Amino acid sequence: MKKNMGSADRIIRVIIAAIVGVLYFTGIISGTVGIVLLVLAGVFVLTSLISFCPLYAPFGISSCPMKESK
Structure with a gap:
């Protein structure tokens, strides 16, 4: 599985889960x-x-920061 969640997305999800x-x-x-x-x-x-959201995959969504290639 390729990671498709950035750190901000992960932190927000954990905070929401803790509140619930x-x-x-x-x-x-x-x-x-x-x-x-x-x-x-x-x-x-x-x-x-796991830094992977299965719902993001079919839609091609990724909140990971783009790495620049040199």
């Missing part, structure tokens, strides 16, 4: 919506760790 986790475990969000958001937060953390 805190909201879920403090009981602010619950039920089906809470579980769905918690699973999505897990996916955000996983994709941040």
Whole structure:
């Protein structure tokens, strides 16, 4: 897998996942919506760790900085 996520994208995803986790475990969000958001937060953390987002690939999106060739 070729990396397609830059560091800013990864940091934002981890922050969002942490916020969702805190909201879920403090009981602010619950039920089906809470579980769905918690699973999505897990996916955000996983994709941040591997620096690859499968949804970016089909659309050719990449938030990685372009490396200049000399």
